[in-house]
Amino acid sequence: MSPTKTISNRTISNRTWAQLQVGDTASLDRVCSDRDLFLFAHVSGNTNPLMLPAEEGAPASDQPAVQPVAPSMWVGSLISAVLGNVLPGPGTLYRSQTFEFAHRVHVGDKLRVTVTCREKREEPTALFETVVTDADGIPVCKGVAVIDAPRLSVETSARALPTLIMDEKDHFAHLIALAAQLPRLKSAIVCPEDHNSLGGALLSADKGLIEPILIGDPERIAKAAADLGADLSGIKIVAECNHRAAADRAVAMVVAGEASAVMKGDLHSDDLLAAVVKKDGGLRAHGRISHVFVLDVPSRDELLFISDAAINIAPDLATKVDIVQNAIDLARACGLEVPKVGVLSAVEVVNPNIPSTLDAAILSKMAERGQIRGGIVDGPLAMDNAIDMEAARTKGITSLVAGHANVLIAPNLESGNMLAKELTFIAHAEAAGLVVGARAPVILTSRADNDRARLASCALAQLYDYWRRNGRAFTGAAEKALAAE
Missing domain, CATH: 3.40.718.10 (Isopropylmalate Dehydrogenase)
Structure with missing residues (x-):
């Protein structure tokens, strides 16, 4: 596996505040992985052992007694991917976001992240209902996002991110x-x-x-x-x-x-x-x-x-x-x-x-x-x-x-x-x-x-x-x- 960049041919576009309609909705699917937990720990600095996979080779007494839990803020951060990439899309900026976490997420869980426009306020502000559900459709996270929607139409190639090399297996x-x-x-x-x-x-x-x-x-x-x-x-x-x-x-x-x-x-x-x-x-x-x-x-x-x-x-x-x-x-x-x-x-x-x-x-x-x-x-x-x-x-x-x-x-x-x-x-x-x-x-x-x-x-x-x-x-x-x- 070489550390090369992945080139994407996918394009993403946005919906401006003027084009946005109350009731517009969009979703993305995501599966929680070990890698997600390690990356979030690196970025956030949160190394709570309850939120990290077991360390291979470590004594059983040093291992968490339960399956690791995905950090709630990692779950909540998935909402920004829908708002920033899909609806309204490129150019969107947050004003505020609320969260209510009803259930825990674990490695392997399949999640669906959905945002729905509920209110258009004075340009360019809009209010979105946000929800993350599990494979059975049960909400694990709900909240409200207030954002500034883009004013100009944008269509651009999806950004090719640098490959991250992680020492995932010891x-x-x-x-x-x-x-x-x-x-x-x-x-x-x-x-x-x-x-x-x-x-x-x-x-x-x-x-x-x-x-x-x-x-x-x-x-x-x-x-x-x-x-x-x-x-x-x-x-x-x-x-x-x-x-x-x-x-x-x-x-x-x-x-x-x-x-x-x-x-x-x-x-x-x-x-x-x-x-x-x-x-x-x-x-x-x-x-x-x-x-x-x-x-x-x-x-x-x-x-x-x-x-x-x-x-x-x-x-x-x-x-x-x-x-x-x-x-x-x-x-x-x-x-x-x-x-x-x-x-x-x-x-x-x-x-x-x-x-x-x-x-x-x-x-x-x-x-x-x-x-x-x-x-x-x-x-x-x-x-x-x-x-x-x-x-x-x-x-x-x-x-x-x-x-x-x-x-x-x-x-x-x-x-x-x-x-x-x-x-x-x-x-x-x-x-x-x-x-x-x-x-x-x-x-x-x-x-x-x-x-x-x-x-x-x-x-x-x-x-x-x-x-x-x-x-x-x-x-x-x-x-x-x-x-x-």
Whole structure:
């Protein structure tokens, strides 16, 4: 879904005070939606919890006990749409409006808004009876509007309003709530020596996602805890002041079965990854490891996976095979049954002068032959026609992936990193990240990431670890109970 303006060919006209007759009437129909409640809260500043939809992923105790009620003034504001657009139409100005609210309106209710001219006063003033009724014709709002009707005839195109992008669904909240149903993942936190990295680890522990083991300089960890006002009693702390040695210690704990995941704290990624990929005592598996950004983009209806943007700088074809497979595996672990993978390049046709288009075409064919499993892979695709159906249609691309990609494979680290960070800092996407393809999940976040990013990344680690051990995605407590039986 791209943030473009909708062009309207509809024209609207008015009825002047001279043309207006007592008894003239007009109506518009409207269905109350979640979006209406959120938009009204933004515009009015009224965030009364009784008037907002339930927050996905929040504890039941924090949710409203009843179905949210549409603000009465939102209901009343619908009257202005009829007066301003239909009767009398463009040029109408309010003098006053009264309201009597007889019943409450809820999300999904169908409303009919009707205005009727009851009196013409001295030009240009007129009095209108206003009423909003539900699907059964029962009034939910009645009142009287006194307006100044237009004096000049107007016929104009209906205004095309800018598209509003709202983050209406919190995809990370669902993953976090799902992961919290699993046993805590014992995680070695490497150098949690600042408030960001320690705060994210402690929040993840508080939410039931991980059991943290803190490895680093005890004095710096204690200072970070003091800055947060956090109590570290009951949490295991392993003293290791050297960053590289701390990373080696965390990896050794995973190898020994003392931990099940590694989480980056306040150290450089190179120090952590060097310990992860070392030949002797590291966490290498059969293929190359890669990093996957998982983004909750406000304009999209599902999570977006981008790889590789943090580890493999200029991957060759063999490395890209592992990058694609790793991304598919993580997407499946997060609940996508058949991920749709768009292999990106600058263009959507094979061009021998652009090597990434050749790799993309080969990867697509390898997936068709079963050399890449679990997803539908297509490429080369440009960014626009990978995620936007209209762009794909315009360019005549027929594909199960084009316009629907939920996994994007970048040609190299630079382009992938820029893409993920542009979406984060310009499109206001929330980002989480995980290193996949190793013998254990590696939670690799930026030192600048906030607690929310670290919490979501821990949820990814939980779900990916479950998928690795069981060969399927975790779908909820009911499945867990069934497996126990």
